[in-house]
Amino acid sequence: MATTPREGQAGTVTTTGTATGRRTSRRRTELAEFLRSRRERITPHEVGMPPGQRRRTPGLRREEVAQLAGVGVTWYTWLEQGRPINASTQVLDAVARTLRLDGAEREHLYRLAEVPEAEPPDEARQLPEDMQTILDELLPLPAAVCNARSDVLAWNAAFTAIFPCLETFPPCERNTMWITFTTPSCCNPVGNMAEEMPMHVAVFRYRYSRHMNEPGWKELVQRLQAANPEFARLWAEHEVALPGPRVKVFRHPVVEEIRTRTTNLDITGSAGARLVVYTPTDDESRERISWLLAHPELAAPSHRH
Template structure:
């Protein structure tokens, strides 16, 4: 164990001790439905009361709060989270301090509505394309420029499925075959964060059954990342359009990403984009 790793581990355990003590101190027995027994010299719940509420041994909980080197499980951390009435951000913080990756929030951002502020931002990006997607790459919001330039229509609900199955979308992307491996590698990296999520498994199985190209790329087990990239498309009305893509995380929506496209300087894309949207023509053919 390197000295830097040992120092980081020691600091994390110290923070875990202080965090659990603070969370204990803000609760009373009445808050959790327990009777108050005996004289209490310190505020909040006692360690043994937290242990009872969480269904763990008093000694084990004491060792955890003292920051000792003990094994912890997700089930136990969840039980302690419930006992201490932790919020979702606090629960994730407890996981990190205990040395585990926080699980995705229950249901993730699935079902959460796109706020008016996000929709306004996406529309304000016009005449440049903007796309909002969730952790499964489902399309949550697309501005008119993205529809016109990239060929999205009402039947397109998932970026990955569209990438492999929408013939019009594929034909418009000049370098489709070259970027396909990187697309699948990035999706594998996203899916790896939630290995037990049935929605990822369903999407992968469904797409593998209809796209041999996806199935072959998925079998490579390549892993990539979302990076700033160049996206080139060919539109039948105005010719080649080249964009610099920047991907931003939406802080209060876990798993949501905002993709913003800027015309690449010197490519003439800005002028062609203005003509395209000004003419009100349809999607690439």
């Protein structure tokens, strides 16, 4: 009689009857066919294995995939057979690397296995080759590219004109959540904090639900809770809101208030990345942005913390 791979054995998981009942045979069949097709396209030579004799498959054998991924042979066999087993993100990541899956294939694997996909740390920062050109062509409209966690990955000159503190932060802290909740009031560029903070946290929690097991997301939330009591209070309320257009008011020490409306556009091929464009809501705000672009030396922050 077949036995369930033991918990704790490399790359193994246990079966759960309740989860089995929720999974559809269609999804499992698709998962089995997908894994088989990805395995058969990789030759032993490509992964440094001897070709061997009397191969019945054009690509790798199941046991070879398991060996390369560092998972149990029985577990991987059951996965490829479409059996109702559970898989962790770490184990699926190992399988994805072994099968050389690209971003779309990796996401497809996670969906078929019914595991919340982790955002690939490298792919999330791989933007289209022409992204900076597109950002620059949007001038004088402020625009930036952010990932799902609100890390700012790229921007144009108009964005730093209304968000001058961005470049004073080290790259690891160029995150709109972190900047909004930790920048002292004298330098904080967000003018409508009272309205913006609750919505900012609610939208962030909506995105967080898909990444809650990822260390980077959990660490950011913990740091924000420790750094700002207001964030901790709002986070504890568990409010959730869908992303959408919002009015954002910026304040600048030279030109004072700039009112904008945000538009978010997903960037195909870059996991979780979105282009955020800030359109002035009135002529005065538009003129103030243009003035800052014409006088970059005055748009820069007057001091550092």
